[in-house]
Amino acid sequence: MYPPRFRYLRAESTEHVLDVLAELGADARVLAGGASLIPQLKYRSVSPSPSVLVDLGWLDDLRGTSRVDGQLRVGAMTRHVEAGADDVLAEVAPGARDAARSIGDPQVRNMGTIGGGLAAVEATGDWGPVLVAAGGSVHAVSRDGERDVLANDLFAGPLLTTLRPDELMTEVRFPVMAGRSGSAHAKLMIRAVTALGSCSIALAIDAADRITWAGVGVGGLTPYPMSVPEAAAVLVGQPMSPELATEAKSALSAALGSHTDVKTSAAHRRGIAGSLFVEALDAAYARAAVAGVAPITEEGAS
Amino acid sequence: MIGDERVNVTVEVNGQQRSGEVDVRMLLIDFLREELSLTGAHIGCDSTNCGACTVLLDGRSIKSCTMFAPQVQGRQIRTVEGLADGETLNPLQQAFHDNNALQCGYCTPGMLMSATHLLEQNPEPSPQEIRQAISGNLCRCTGYAFIVDAIEAAAAEARGA
Numbered sequence: 001m002y003p004p005r006f007r008y009l010r011a012e013s014t015e016h017v018l019d020v021l022a023e024l025g026a027d028a029r030v031l032a033g034g035a036s037l038i039p040q041l042k043y044r045s046v047s048p049s050p051s052v053l054v055d056l057g058w059l060d061d062l063r064g065t066s067r068v069d070g071q072l073r074v075g076a077m078t079r080h081v082e083a084g085a086d087d088v089l090a091e092v093a094p095g096a097r098d099a100a101r102s103i104g105d106p107q108v109r110n111m112g113t114i115g116g117g118l119a120a121v122e123a124t125g126d127w128g129p130v131l132v133a134a135g136g137s138v139h140a141v142s143r144d145g146e147r148d149v150l151a152n153d154l155f156a157g158p159l160l161t162t163l164r165p166d167e168l169m170t171e172v173r174f175p176v177m178a179g180r181s182g183s184a185h186a187k188l189m190i191r192a193v194t195a196l197g198s199c200s201i202a203l204a205i206d207a208a209d210r211i212t213w214a215g216v217g218v219g220g221l222t223p224y225p226m227s228v229p230e231a232a233a234v235l236v237g238q239p240m241s242p243e244l245a246t247e248a249k250s251a252l253s254a255a256l257g258s259h260t261d262v263k264t265s266a267a268h269r270r271g272i273a274g275s276l277f278v279e280a281l282d283a284a285y286a287r288a289a290v291a292g293v294a295p296i297t298e299e300g301a302s
Numbered sequence: 303m304i305g306d307e308r309v310n311v312t313v314e315v316n317g318q319q320r321s322g323e324v325d326v327r328m329l330l331i332d333f334l335r336e337e338l339s340l341t342g343a344h345i346g347c348d349s350t351n352c353g354a355c356t357v358l359l360d361g362r363s364i365k366s367c368t369m370f371a372p373q374v375q376g377r378q379i380r381t382v383e384g385l386a387d388g389e390t391l392n393p394l395q396q397a398f399h400d401n402n403a404l405q406c407g408y409c410t411p412g413m414l415m416s417a418t419h420l421l422e423q424n425p426e427p428s429p430q431e432i433r434q435a436i437s438g439n440l441c442r443c444t445g446y447a448f449i450v451d452a453i454e455a456a457a458a459e460a461r462g463a
Contacts, residue, residue: 001348001349002327002329003327005307005327006305006326006327007303007304007305007306007307007326008305008306008307008309008326008370008372009304009305009306010372010375020304023304024304028304031370031373034368034369034370034373035350035368038350038368038369038370039349039350039368042348042349043349052304052305053305053326053370055372055373057373081362104438105353105437105438106363106416106419106434106435106437106438107353107356107363107364107365107416107438108350108365108438110359110362110363110364111364111365111368111369
């Protein structure tokens with residue numbers, strides 16, 4: 001399968017990309033890893049079809065992680081496999097590590113990037129729910145300036161972000177939560193191609209083990225990654241209990257609505273969402289509970 | 303006009319410099335098969351699922367049906383043709399032969415490249431790790447068990463076990 005004709009340009013720098021996007025706007029698209037965009041181009045489902053493809057593959061300054069100003073910043077061209085192996089990401093956002101390691105299969109993880117995965121807005125994408133749950137954002141740059149877009153405000157619809165055609169996503173930013181925090185990403189998949197859904201949760205607890213903050217994101221169960229503040233609201237201010245989990249799970253179910261498609265029915269989706277929610281909640285809470293606890297020394301527990 | 307419609311792609315394949323002048327949309331799998339006559343990598347699904355097109359790019363397994371040829375300019379690729387030494391199968395290939403790890407052989411080059419990548423990263427993989435490593439490669443014939451056995455056997459032999 002082949003996409004419609006386009007002209008190819010290798011990006012030499014971020015500045016070069018911004019110049020091209022400023023000139024061509026929606027006629028151009030950037031190519032990150034290609035793991036999402038190339039199949040879409042081959043299926044001819046990208047609309048409008050780009051006249052120019054700008055290959056970001058050599059922009060090494062868009063790869064890697066750094067900790068700046070209370071944020072963990074992940075370069076948009078960081079491959080999923082690199083994100084999944086990053087120790088800082090694992091510490092700050094363990095749910096993100098879960099997600100990175102679950103995407104697709106080894107080959108797809110070697111090819112795809114966090115920026116490309118977010119920009120593709122595939123219903124079953126993993127980074128969307130993770131970033132939504134974490135209250136994270138993406139950093140977008142253009143000739144007109146820079147801005148941060150909250151994950152909640154990033155997805156306009158299937159395969160569509162709210163970024164302008166002249167904007168380049170350069171970084172994905174996770175807030176570093178102080179104190180006892182944890183996150184987890186639960187996913188249902190039968191091999192890579194039949195990812196049925198995911199639920200991502202990030203939360204923080206206080207010294208009395210009460211939940212002080214929570215974020216909930218779902219993927220694959222709605223047309224595009226979705227935040228579920230209704231479920232998060234049930235959790236905040238409460239100590240963990242099975243009853244709390246059940247109540248929050250009901251709020252999640254109600255919020256999911258009646259999305260049905262060829263893969264599965266609305267009722268099945270609500271069931272999947274509920275199971276994944278409880279799994280992610282238990283794991284996120286367990287991680288928060290041990291966060292900030294002194295590690296066991298070689299001599300034994302202190 | 304910005305951009306090119308055709309480019310010259312020069313890439314190191316199995317240790318040799320190879321090149322071709324192609325339409326920028328040419329998929330890497332077609333570049334390997336049609337331009338370079340390396341027909342070991344196969345097209346099974348053309349949709350990023352089956353992994354029959356798997357080759358190694360700068361040491362990492364990738365699906366070549368989901369890459370355009372210009373994306374590998376100046377990089378290093380290894381294909382199944384680079385495994386054997388002349389007529390002598392390498393230990394991984396020999397293990398596939400000895401363990402009945404192929405029937406029709408269509409998935410096999412992709413399996414071999416994914417296994418090669420695994421063993422270079424992890425010389426002592428558990429059966430679960432092996433299954434994870436080949437989770438991007440579909441096989442319709444064998445039921446996978448003998449493939450896992452073959453990879454395990456090759457790893458053991460390499461460790462002198």
